[in-house]
Amino acid sequence: MPKKIRLGILGGGGDSLIGVLHRVASHINDNYQIVGAVFNPDFEQNMAFAKEIDVPTDRIYKDFDTMVEEELKLPEDERIQVCSVLTPNFLHFPMAKKLLDNGFHVICEKPMTTTLEEAKVLQEAHQKSGAVFALTHTYTGYPMVRQMREMIKAGALGKIHKVDARYYQGWINPIIHDKEKRSSVWRLDPKKAGISSCMGDIGVHAFNLVEYTTGLEVKSLLCDFNYLYEDNQMDVDGTVLIRMGDHVKGVIRGSQVATGEENGLAIAIYGEKASFRWEQEKPNFLYMMSDTEPTKIYKPGHAYNSEFSLDGTKLPAGHPEGIFDSMANIYLGVARAIRGEEQNNGGYPTMKDGVRGMNFIEATVESNKNGNTWVELEN
Numbered sequence: 477m478p479k480k481i482r483l484g485i486l487g488g489g490g491d492s493l494i495g496v497l498h499r500v501a502s503h504i505n506d507n508y509q510i511v512g513a514v515f516n517p518d519f520e521q522n523m524a525f526a527k528e529i530d531v532p533t534d535r536i537y538k539d540f541d542t543m544v545e546e547e548l549k550l551p552e553d554e555r556i557q558v559c560s561v562l563t564p565n566f567l568h569f570p571m572a573k574k575l576l577d578n579g580f581h582v583i584c585e586k587p588m589t590t591t592l593e594e595a596k597v598l599q600e601a602h603q604k605s606g607a608v609f610a611l612t613h614t615y616t617g618y619p620m621v622r623q624m625r626e627m628i629k630a631g632a633l634g635k636i637h638k639v640d641a642r643y644y645q646g647w648i649n650p651i652i653h654d655k656e657k658r659s660s661v662w663r664l665d666p667k668k669a670g671i672s673s674c675m676g677d678i679g680v681h682a683f684n685l686v687e688y689t690t691g692l693e694v695k696s697l698l699c700d701f702n703y704l705y706e707d708n709q710m711d712v713d714g715t716v717l718i719r720m721g722d723h724v725k726g727v728i729r730g731s732q733v734a735t736g737e738e739n740g741l742a743i744a745i746y747g748e749k750a751s752f753r754w755e756q757e758k759p760n761f762l763y764m765m766s767d768t769e770p771t772k773i774y775k776p777g778h779a780y781n782s783e784f785s786l787d788g789t790k791l792p793a794g795h796p797e798g799i800f801d802s803m804a805n806i807y808l809g810v811a812r813a814i815r816g817e818e819q820n821n822g823g824y825p826t827m828k829d830g831v832r833g834m835n836f837i838e839a840t841v842e843s844n845k846n847g848n849t850w851v852e853l854e855n
Contacts, residue, residue, distance in 0.1 A: 480509040481811055484547070484556035484580075486540060486571055487563035489515030489525045494562045494585060497614075499529070501803035502560070504790070507811040511535055512556050514543055540571055544578055557581055558608070558814060565676070566668045569594040572609075576601045581608040581814055583807070587680060587837060588830030590670035595834040602827045608813045610806060611833070613684045613825040615741060617805035619776040619797070620762040623785035624745075624752050625689045625822055632764070633747025636690055639718070639726030641682040641743045644734035648673075652704055652712055652733060664710045673710035674701070675840045678741075679730035680833045683716075684825065685743050686728065687832065689752075692720040694836065696852045699843040704733065716840055719850075760796055784820045 483502055488495025495515070502508040512535035516522040519538045526536045537543035547555045558581035561571050569589040575582050576598070588611050589595045602609045615621060628636070651657045651664070662668040663677065670676050687693055696719045701711035716728040734740065741756035750766040762774040774781065777793030788805040791797060809823030832853075839851040 479507070481507055481814055482511045482555070482557045483508040484543065484559040485510055485513040485515060486543075486559060486561050487515065487567075488560075489522065492562070497800065497803055498560050498562055498583075498612075500800045501807050504800065504804035505808045505811070507808065508558075512537065512543060512547060514538075514540055540574075544574060544580075547580075548578060558583060558810065561585060564662055564668050565670050566590055569598060573598055573601050576605040576607055576609065579605065579607060581810070583610045583612060583810055584830070586611055586613060586684075586830070587670060587676050587833055588827075589834055592831070592834040592838045595831045599827050599831055608810060609827045609830075610810045610813075611825040611827070611830045612803065612806055613681060613688070613829060613833075614799060614803050614806065615681060615685055615756060616688050616822065616825055617788060617802035618756075618759045619781070619785045619788045619805075620754055620759060620774060621685070621689065622788055622820075622822065623774055623776075623781050624754060624762055625691075626782035626784050627764075628689060628745065628747075628752070629691060632750060633745065633752065634749035636692065636720075636724055636745060636747045638724075638746040639686050639690060639720070639743070640746075641686050641726070642729040642740065643678040643682045643742075644729070644731045644737040644740035645678060646731075646733060646735045646737045648712055648732040649735055652708065655705075655707065658705070658708055664708065664712075666709055669710065670837070671841050672837050674712050674714050674730045674732050675699075675716070676837045678732065679714060679716065679728060679840070680837055681741060682728045682730060682743070683836045684829055684833060685741070686718070686720075686726065688822065688825075688829075689743065690720070690745060692724060693832070693855075694718045694720055694853055696850050697836070697839055697843060698848055698850045699840040700848050701840070701844040702733075711841075711844070714840065714844070716843075759798065759802070784822065787820070 515525045560583040572582050698717045702713035712733050713731040718726045744753045753763040764772040776789045806824045812819045843851045
Protein backbone atom coordinates (compact mmCIF):
# COMPACT_ATOMS: atom_id res chain seq x y z
CA MET A 477 0.00 0.00 0.00
CA PRO A 478 1.36 3.47 -0.88
CA LYS A 479 2.52 5.55 2.07
CA LYS A 480 0.06 8.40 1.57
CA ILE A 481 -3.53 7.63 2.50
CA ARG A 482 -6.09 9.37 0.27
CA LEU A 483 -8.11 11.74 2.46
CA GLY A 484 -11.43 13.45 1.79
CA ILE A 485 -12.67 16.45 3.79
CA LEU A 486 -16.28 17.40 4.55
CA GLY A 487 -16.71 20.90 5.98
CA GLY A 488 -14.00 22.95 7.64
CA GLY A 489 -13.68 25.56 4.90
CA GLY A 490 -12.90 29.26 5.26
CA ASP A 491 -11.67 30.36 8.68
CA SER A 492 -13.00 27.27 10.46
CA LEU A 493 -10.80 26.41 13.46
CA ILE A 494 -11.71 22.74 13.14
CA GLY A 495 -10.79 22.74 9.46
CA VAL A 496 -7.33 24.16 10.08
CA LEU A 497 -6.74 21.76 12.97
CA HIS A 498 -7.60 18.66 10.95
CA ARG A 499 -5.74 19.68 7.79
CA VAL A 500 -2.54 20.51 9.64
CA ALA A 501 -2.78 17.39 11.81
CA SER A 502 -3.26 15.16 8.78
CA HIS A 503 -0.01 16.45 7.27
CA ILE A 504 2.25 16.33 10.34
CA ASN A 505 3.31 12.69 10.09
CA ASP A 506 3.26 12.57 6.26
CA ASN A 507 0.56 9.90 6.16
CA TYR A 508 -2.25 11.63 4.24
CA GLN A 509 -2.93 13.51 1.04
CA ILE A 510 -6.15 15.48 0.55
CA VAL A 511 -7.55 14.34 -2.79
CA GLY A 512 -11.22 15.38 -2.60
CA ALA A 513 -13.51 17.58 -0.58
CA VAL A 514 -16.69 19.51 0.00
CA PHE A 515 -15.34 22.33 2.15
CA ASN A 516 -18.40 24.53 1.87
CA PRO A 517 -22.07 24.06 0.82
CA ASP A 518 -21.67 26.98 -1.61
CA PHE A 519 -19.85 25.52 -4.64
CA GLU A 520 -18.15 28.76 -5.67
CA GLN A 521 -16.78 29.27 -2.16
CA ASN A 522 -15.88 25.60 -2.08
CA MET A 523 -13.77 25.91 -5.24
CA ALA A 524 -12.23 29.20 -4.18
CA PHE A 525 -11.11 27.74 -0.86
CA ALA A 526 -9.61 24.67 -2.53
CA LYS A 527 -7.54 26.95 -4.77
CA GLU A 528 -6.54 29.07 -1.75
CA ILE A 529 -5.04 26.08 0.08
CA ASP A 530 -3.69 24.50 -3.12
CA VAL A 531 -5.91 21.41 -3.22
CA PRO A 532 -6.53 20.13 -6.79
CA THR A 533 -10.01 21.17 -7.91
CA ASP A 534 -10.83 18.20 -10.14
CA ARG A 535 -12.36 16.37 -7.15
CA ILE A 536 -13.96 19.29 -5.34
CA TYR A 537 -17.62 18.35 -5.38
CA LYS A 538 -20.81 20.40 -5.25
CA ASP A 539 -22.22 18.36 -2.36
CA PHE A 540 -21.68 15.28 -0.21
CA ASP A 541 -23.92 12.90 -2.16
CA THR A 542 -22.17 13.79 -5.42
CA MET A 543 -18.79 13.17 -3.78
CA VAL A 544 -19.74 9.65 -2.68
CA GLU A 545 -21.33 8.84 -6.05
CA GLU A 546 -18.37 10.07 -8.10
CA GLU A 547 -15.71 8.58 -5.85
CA LEU A 548 -17.30 5.13 -6.09
CA LYS A 549 -16.91 5.31 -9.89
CA LEU A 550 -13.14 5.54 -9.51
CA PRO A 551 -10.84 2.50 -9.28
CA GLU A 552 -10.35 1.40 -5.68
CA ASP A 553 -6.69 2.41 -5.73
CA GLU A 554 -7.61 5.98 -6.71
CA ARG A 555 -10.72 6.80 -4.69
CA ILE A 556 -10.81 8.44 -1.26
CA GLN A 557 -9.95 5.93 1.47
CA VAL A 558 -10.91 7.87 4.58
CA CYS A 559 -13.10 10.94 5.03
CA SER A 560 -13.00 13.52 7.83
CA VAL A 561 -16.45 14.79 8.85
CA LEU A 562 -16.03 18.36 10.15
CA THR A 563 -19.55 19.66 9.60
CA PRO A 564 -22.07 20.99 12.17
CA ASN A 565 -23.30 18.31 14.59
CA PHE A 566 -26.60 17.44 12.89
CA LEU A 567 -24.76 16.28 9.75
CA HIS A 568 -22.34 13.91 11.49
CA PHE A 569 -24.70 10.93 11.60
CA PRO A 570 -26.08 10.92 8.03
CA MET A 571 -22.66 11.58 6.52
CA ALA A 572 -20.77 9.05 8.64
CA LYS A 573 -23.39 6.36 8.04
CA LYS A 574 -23.40 6.80 4.28
CA LEU A 575 -19.61 6.72 4.22
CA LEU A 576 -19.48 3.51 6.26
CA ASP A 577 -22.24 1.91 4.20
CA ASN A 578 -20.16 2.54 1.08
CA GLY A 579 -16.88 1.22 2.46
CA PHE A 580 -15.07 4.43 3.42
CA HIS A 581 -13.10 4.78 6.63
CA VAL A 582 -14.30 7.70 8.78
CA ILE A 583 -12.71 10.30 11.05
CA CYS A 584 -15.55 12.19 12.73
CA GLU A 585 -15.73 15.26 14.93
CA LYS A 586 -17.63 14.93 18.17
CA PRO A 587 -20.37 14.58 19.19
CA MET A 588 -20.65 11.56 16.93
CA THR A 589 -24.41 11.97 16.52
CA THR A 590 -27.19 14.08 18.04
CA THR A 591 -28.96 11.16 19.78
CA LEU A 592 -28.01 7.88 21.44
CA GLU A 593 -30.38 6.05 19.09
CA GLU A 594 -28.45 7.40 16.09
CA ALA A 595 -25.18 6.41 17.75
CA LYS A 596 -26.37 2.80 18.06
CA VAL A 597 -27.47 2.74 14.42
CA LEU A 598 -24.07 4.06 13.40
CA GLN A 599 -22.36 1.47 15.59
CA GLU A 600 -24.25 -1.29 13.78
CA ALA A 601 -23.30 0.18 10.39
CA HIS A 602 -19.68 0.30 11.50
CA GLN A 603 -19.71 -3.34 12.59
CA LYS A 604 -21.13 -4.39 9.22
CA SER A 605 -18.65 -2.29 7.24
CA GLY A 606 -15.39 -3.51 8.72
CA ALA A 607 -14.04 0.00 8.19
CA VAL A 608 -12.00 2.08 10.61
CA PHE A 609 -13.95 4.69 12.57
CA ALA A 610 -12.30 7.34 14.75
CA LEU A 611 -13.86 10.06 16.86
CA THR A 612 -11.63 13.07 17.41
CA HIS A 613 -11.51 13.52 21.15
CA THR A 614 -8.39 15.54 20.49
CA TYR A 615 -6.97 15.65 23.99
CA THR A 616 -6.32 11.90 24.14
CA GLY A 617 -3.43 12.54 21.76
CA TYR A 618 -1.35 14.56 24.23
CA PRO A 619 1.79 12.65 25.31
CA MET A 620 1.26 13.45 29.01
CA VAL A 621 -2.35 12.29 28.90
CA ARG A 622 -1.09 9.04 27.41
CA GLN A 623 1.63 8.86 30.06
CA MET A 624 -0.99 9.29 32.78
CA ARG A 625 -3.11 6.52 31.24
CA GLU A 626 -0.19 4.09 31.08
CA MET A 627 0.98 4.81 34.64
CA ILE A 628 -2.55 4.36 36.03
CA LYS A 629 -2.82 1.10 34.09
CA ALA A 630 0.45 -0.02 35.72
CA GLY A 631 -0.92 0.75 39.20
CA ALA A 632 0.93 3.99 40.01
CA LEU A 633 -2.04 5.43 41.92
CA GLY A 634 -3.31 2.25 43.48
CA LYS A 635 -7.08 2.04 43.84
CA ILE A 636 -8.75 5.19 42.46
CA HIS A 637 -11.40 6.77 44.67
CA LYS A 638 -12.03 10.28 43.28
CA VAL A 639 -11.93 12.05 39.91
CA ASP A 640 -12.37 15.78 39.31
CA ALA A 641 -12.61 16.95 35.69
CA ARG A 642 -13.55 20.39 34.43
CA TYR A 643 -13.81 22.17 31.10
CA TYR A 644 -14.31 25.93 31.39
CA GLN A 645 -14.65 28.39 28.51
CA GLY A 646 -16.05 31.91 28.33
CA TRP A 647 -16.49 32.39 24.59
CA ILE A 648 -20.29 32.32 24.60
CA ASN A 649 -20.62 35.27 27.01
CA PRO A 650 -20.88 37.94 24.26
CA ILE A 651 -23.59 35.84 22.58
CA ILE A 652 -25.74 34.48 25.39
CA HIS A 653 -26.48 37.88 26.93
CA ASP A 654 -27.74 39.29 23.62
CA LYS A 655 -31.23 37.96 22.80
CA GLU A 656 -30.86 38.38 19.02
CA LYS A 657 -27.44 36.72 18.93
CA ARG A 658 -28.34 33.75 21.10
CA SER A 659 -31.30 32.97 18.86
CA SER A 660 -29.18 32.89 15.69
CA VAL A 661 -26.08 30.83 16.63
CA TRP A 662 -26.16 27.19 15.47
CA ARG A 663 -24.53 25.91 18.67
CA LEU A 664 -27.57 27.15 20.62
CA ASP A 665 -30.05 25.68 18.13
CA PRO A 666 -31.22 22.17 19.16
CA LYS A 667 -32.04 21.34 15.53
CA LYS A 668 -28.40 21.79 14.53
CA ALA A 669 -26.37 21.22 17.71
CA GLY A 670 -28.41 18.46 19.34
CA ILE A 671 -29.94 18.40 22.80
CA SER A 672 -27.03 19.97 24.68
CA SER A 673 -24.59 22.83 24.17
CA CYS A 674 -22.19 22.85 27.11
CA MET A 675 -22.16 19.13 27.90
CA GLY A 676 -22.58 18.16 24.26
CA ASP A 677 -19.71 20.35 23.08
CA ILE A 678 -17.13 20.41 25.87
CA GLY A 679 -18.43 18.42 28.85
CA VAL A 680 -18.25 15.25 26.76
CA HIS A 681 -14.51 15.88 26.28
CA ALA A 682 -14.05 15.88 30.07
CA PHE A 683 -16.17 12.72 30.33
CA ASN A 684 -14.06 11.00 27.68
CA LEU A 685 -10.85 12.08 29.41
CA VAL A 686 -12.09 10.57 32.69
CA GLU A 687 -12.79 7.18 31.12
CA TYR A 688 -9.72 7.23 28.85
CA THR A 689 -7.21 7.91 31.63
CA THR A 690 -8.69 5.85 34.47
CA GLY A 691 -9.82 2.83 32.45
CA LEU A 692 -13.06 2.98 34.45
CA GLU A 693 -16.57 3.62 33.16
CA VAL A 694 -19.12 6.05 34.58
CA LYS A 695 -22.04 3.96 35.82
CA SER A 696 -24.47 6.70 36.90
CA LEU A 697 -24.70 10.47 37.14
CA LEU A 698 -26.66 13.40 38.53
CA CYS A 699 -26.66 16.68 36.61
CA ASP A 700 -27.65 20.30 37.19
CA PHE A 701 -27.71 22.70 34.21
CA ASN A 702 -27.82 26.48 33.92
CA TYR A 703 -29.50 28.04 30.87
CA LEU A 704 -29.26 31.67 32.09
CA TYR A 705 -32.33 32.82 30.12
CA GLU A 706 -35.87 31.41 29.81
CA ASP A 707 -35.83 31.68 26.01
CA ASN A 708 -32.54 29.76 25.72
CA GLN A 709 -33.13 26.04 25.13
CA MET A 710 -29.51 24.92 25.49
CA ASP A 711 -27.38 24.46 28.59
CA VAL A 712 -24.37 26.78 28.80
CA ASP A 713 -23.14 25.59 32.20
CA GLY A 714 -23.43 22.37 34.16
CA THR A 715 -22.19 20.29 37.07
CA VAL A 716 -22.31 16.48 36.96
CA LEU A 717 -21.77 14.13 39.89
CA ILE A 718 -20.52 10.74 38.70
CA ARG A 719 -20.29 7.26 40.19
CA MET A 720 -17.76 4.85 38.69
CA GLY A 721 -18.03 2.14 41.35
CA ASP A 722 -19.19 1.59 44.91
CA HIS A 723 -16.40 3.74 46.28
CA VAL A 724 -15.22 5.57 43.16
CA LYS A 725 -16.91 8.92 42.71
CA GLY A 726 -16.23 12.27 41.12
CA VAL A 727 -17.45 15.39 39.41
CA ILE A 728 -17.43 16.77 35.85
CA ARG A 729 -17.88 20.53 35.58
CA GLY A 730 -18.42 22.35 32.31
CA SER A 731 -19.12 25.97 31.42
CA GLN A 732 -19.21 28.16 28.33
CA VAL A 733 -19.89 31.26 30.43
CA ALA A 734 -16.88 31.06 32.76
CA THR A 735 -15.83 34.67 32.25
CA GLY A 736 -12.15 35.05 31.42
CA GLU A 737 -11.55 31.34 30.85
CA GLU A 738 -10.11 30.28 27.48
CA ASN A 739 -9.81 26.50 27.11
CA GLY A 740 -9.66 25.33 30.69
CA LEU A 741 -9.81 21.56 30.41
CA ALA A 742 -8.20 19.87 33.42
CA ILE A 743 -8.35 16.61 35.30
CA ALA A 744 -7.26 15.40 38.73
CA ILE A 745 -7.32 11.70 39.65
CA TYR A 746 -6.89 10.63 43.28
CA GLY A 747 -5.84 7.13 44.34
CA GLU A 748 -4.85 5.39 47.55
CA LYS A 749 -1.09 5.80 46.84
CA ALA A 750 -0.83 9.00 44.79
CA SER A 751 -2.68 11.38 42.47
CA PHE A 752 -2.29 12.98 39.03
CA ARG A 753 -3.14 16.47 37.86
CA TRP A 754 -3.02 17.67 34.23
CA GLU A 755 -4.18 20.89 32.51
CA GLN A 756 -4.74 21.32 28.78
CA GLU A 757 -3.40 24.88 28.78
CA LYS A 758 -0.14 23.52 30.24
CA PRO A 759 -0.11 20.18 28.42
CA ASN A 760 3.58 19.35 28.84
CA PHE A 761 3.38 19.07 32.64
CA LEU A 762 1.92 16.04 34.40
CA TYR A 763 1.95 16.45 38.19
CA MET A 764 2.14 13.40 40.45
CA MET A 765 1.44 14.05 44.13
CA SER A 766 1.50 11.95 47.28
CA ASP A 767 1.41 12.32 51.06
CA THR A 768 4.91 10.90 51.51
CA GLU A 769 7.07 12.36 48.72
CA PRO A 770 7.62 15.72 47.03
CA THR A 771 5.50 16.46 43.96
CA LYS A 772 6.94 15.01 40.76
CA ILE A 773 6.59 16.64 37.33
CA TYR A 774 6.66 14.43 34.26
CA LYS A 775 7.44 16.09 30.91
CA PRO A 776 7.40 14.81 27.30
CA GLY A 777 10.39 13.40 25.46
CA HIS A 778 12.27 11.95 28.42
CA ALA A 779 13.35 8.31 28.58
CA TYR A 780 11.42 7.77 31.83
CA ASN A 781 8.14 8.04 29.94
CA SER A 782 6.18 5.09 28.60
CA GLU A 783 6.63 3.79 25.07
CA PHE A 784 3.11 5.01 24.25
CA SER A 785 3.87 8.55 25.42
CA LEU A 786 7.20 8.66 23.60
CA ASP A 787 5.56 7.39 20.41
CA GLY A 788 3.37 10.51 20.42
CA THR A 789 6.29 12.89 21.02
CA LYS A 790 7.87 14.34 17.88
CA LEU A 791 10.50 16.72 19.27
CA PRO A 792 13.30 16.53 21.86
CA ALA A 793 12.47 17.38 25.45
CA GLY A 794 11.96 21.09 26.06
CA HIS A 795 10.30 21.81 22.69
CA PRO A 796 6.61 22.53 23.40
CA GLU A 797 4.06 20.53 21.44
CA GLY A 798 0.41 21.49 21.35
CA ILE A 799 -3.06 20.83 19.99
CA PHE A 800 -1.96 20.24 16.38
CA ASP A 801 0.44 17.54 17.55
CA SER A 802 -2.22 15.97 19.76
CA MET A 803 -4.66 15.72 16.85
CA ALA A 804 -1.83 14.47 14.63
CA ASN A 805 -1.35 11.54 17.01
CA ILE A 806 -4.98 10.55 16.49
CA TYR A 807 -4.53 10.76 12.71
CA LEU A 808 -1.40 8.62 13.10
CA GLY A 809 -3.40 6.01 15.01
CA VAL A 810 -6.03 5.95 12.27
CA ALA A 811 -3.35 5.56 9.58
CA ARG A 812 -1.90 2.57 11.42
CA ALA A 813 -5.37 1.03 11.77
CA ILE A 814 -6.09 1.48 8.06
CA ARG A 815 -2.78 -0.23 7.26
CA GLY A 816 -3.41 -3.01 9.75
CA GLU A 817 -0.38 -2.15 11.87
CA GLU A 818 -0.15 -3.08 15.56
CA GLN A 819 -0.49 -0.22 18.03
CA ASN A 820 -1.54 0.67 21.58
CA ASN A 821 -5.30 0.28 22.05
CA GLY A 822 -5.48 3.95 23.06
CA GLY A 823 -4.14 5.15 19.72
CA TYR A 824 -7.40 6.83 18.73
CA PRO A 825 -10.92 7.20 20.15
CA THR A 826 -13.30 4.65 18.70
CA MET A 827 -16.96 4.06 17.92
CA LYS A 828 -17.44 2.86 21.51
CA ASP A 829 -16.26 6.26 22.77
CA GLY A 830 -18.83 7.92 20.50
CA VAL A 831 -21.68 5.78 21.83
CA ARG A 832 -20.53 6.31 25.43
CA GLY A 833 -20.37 10.05 24.81
CA MET A 834 -23.94 10.22 23.52
CA ASN A 835 -25.09 8.08 26.45
CA PHE A 836 -23.44 10.62 28.77
CA ILE A 837 -24.97 13.63 27.02
CA GLU A 838 -28.51 12.21 27.02
CA ALA A 839 -28.17 11.11 30.64
CA THR A 840 -27.16 14.62 31.75
CA VAL A 841 -30.16 16.13 29.97
CA GLU A 842 -32.50 13.52 31.44
CA SER A 843 -31.13 14.03 34.95
CA ASN A 844 -31.53 17.80 34.81
CA LYS A 845 -35.00 17.57 33.26
CA ASN A 846 -36.19 15.16 35.95
CA GLY A 847 -35.19 17.53 38.75
CA ASN A 848 -31.56 16.49 39.24
CA THR A 849 -32.08 12.76 39.72
CA TRP A 850 -29.55 9.94 39.40
CA VAL A 851 -29.55 8.32 35.94
CA GLU A 852 -27.92 4.99 35.07
CA LEU A 853 -25.71 4.80 31.97
CA GLU A 854 -25.90 1.75 29.72
CA ASN A 855 -23.11 -0.82 29.97
